[in-house]
Amino acid sequence: MKIFNLFLWCTLIVASSSCVRNSQIIYLQNLEGLPPIEDGELITYDIPEYKLQYNDIIDVTVQTGDDEVNKRFSSQSVRMQGGMAGGQMASQGGGDVYYMTGYTVNREGEIRLPILGNIKVQDLTIEQSRIAIENKLREYATNDVFVKVKLGGIRYSALGEFRRPGKFVVLQDRMTILEAIAHAGDMTTVAKRDEVVLVRQYPEGTRVYRLNLNDRNIIRSPFYFIQPNDQIYAEPLKQREWGTGENAAQSLSIAVTSLTALIVILNFFTR
Numbered sequence: 001m002k003i004f005n006l007f008l009w010c011t012l013i014v015a016s017s018s019c020v021r022n023s024q025i026i027y028l029q030n031l032e033g034l035p036p037i038e039d040g041e042l043i044t045y046d047i048p049e050y051k052l053q054y055n056d057i058i059d060v061t062v063q064t065g066d067d068e069v070n071k072r073f074s075s076q077s078v079r080m081q082g083g084m085a086g087g088q089m090a091s092q093g094g095g096d097v098y099y100m101t102g103y104t105v106n107r108e109g110e111i112r113l114p115i116l117g118n119i120k121v122q123d124l125t126i127e128q129s130r131i132a133i134e135n136k137l138r139e140y141a142t143n144d145v146f147v148k149v150k151l152g153g154i155r156y157s158a159l160g161e162f163r164r165p166g167k168f169v170v171l172q173d174r175m176t177i178l179e180a181i182a183h184a185g186d187m188t189t190v191a192k193r194d195e196v197v198l199v200r201q202y203p204e205g206t207r208v209y210r211l212n213l214n215d216r217n218i219i220r221s222p223f224y225f226i227q228p229n230d231q232i233y234a235e236p237l238k239q240r241e242w243g244t245g246e247n248a249a250q251s252l253s254i255a256v257t258s259l260t261a262l263i264v265i266l267n268f269f270t271r
Contacts, residue, residue, distance in 0.1 A: 020189050020239055027178065027193065028216040037216045047225060049125040050151070052109075053203055056228055057102040057152035058121070060113065060133060065144035069137070072114040097171065098152030115140055123203060126151060126173075156226055158184035160234040161191035177211070177218070180226050191234040198223055199231035 023029070030036040037043065052058065062073040103111040109122025116136045121129040130149040137145055153171045158164075163185030170183060177198075181187060194212045200223075211223055218224055226232075 020237060023214070024237070025187075025189060025191075025193060027213050028218070029214050031212075031215050034215060034217055037219065043219050045225075047222065049127075050227060051123050051125055051203075052105055052121050052129060053201065053229075054105055054107055054109065054122065056105045057098045058105070058111065058126070058129065059098060059102050059150050059152045060111075061146075061148040062133075062137065063144075063146040064137065064141035066141040069115060069141045097169065102152040151228065154226065154228050156180055156228070156230045156232065158232050158234075161188045161236050162186070162234060163188055175226055176224055177213070177226050177232070180230075180232060181213075184232075187234050190237045190239050192237050193234075195235060197233040197235065198226075199233070200227060201229045 060073075062069070064070055103113065105111055105122055108118075108120075110118040110120050112118050113133065116133070119129075119132055119136055121132065124132065126149055130147050133149065134145060134147040137147060151173055153169045154173075154175050155167070155169050157167045158180065162181070165184060168180070168183050170180075177196075187193060194214045196211045196213055198209045198211055200207055200209065209223060211218060211221070
């Protein structure tokens, strides 16, 4: 009987301590000891414009007063319009609508355009790239030149404790890390939200950061907005390793099951 009571107390202690606390899964909290951000407070951003890197894809639209130039570029636009319907579906499943129709930055930092040939865009912003393409285009069409350049979506990967991990392509120019997590179905209950790993690529190499998404101050950080080719990894909490429940009800259910099994075993040996 003493062994049974000891096991009972140990099981209850483990069950109560092993469930995931509410504070571990709530995003954007005002954590103790850190500068608070009150509800409704205006948070300004000082984020440098993104500069194009190797393997980025951009969409280029050209219109001029020269019919021949327009014809060469319009074939690309027709392919884009024909692929948009399927592309929207592909982007939801990790496909890439701009892969076949956009212009990819090669290892030399250049894109290859019809008529214009290779143009250096690496380390340029979208606006700077537009100006570079427009200046090159004016060598062939001197009047009514219009160039529009935009990033061909944001590509990123979500790995680890996500409800729908995978590679995603989102057709917009800017995205927060919370939006990126939402596209991956949110994190599971046992995800370690206070140490999310962000792998970010730079022209000179790769850097790894750890982010605390429980902290509201993440909004002020330079990592609140993700960049193309970011990788987000959510590590599991210890509760997953222990195999215990994610909340008190599940942990109690495990404890009751264990006690029932112990009672059956004790009854068998005491007959």
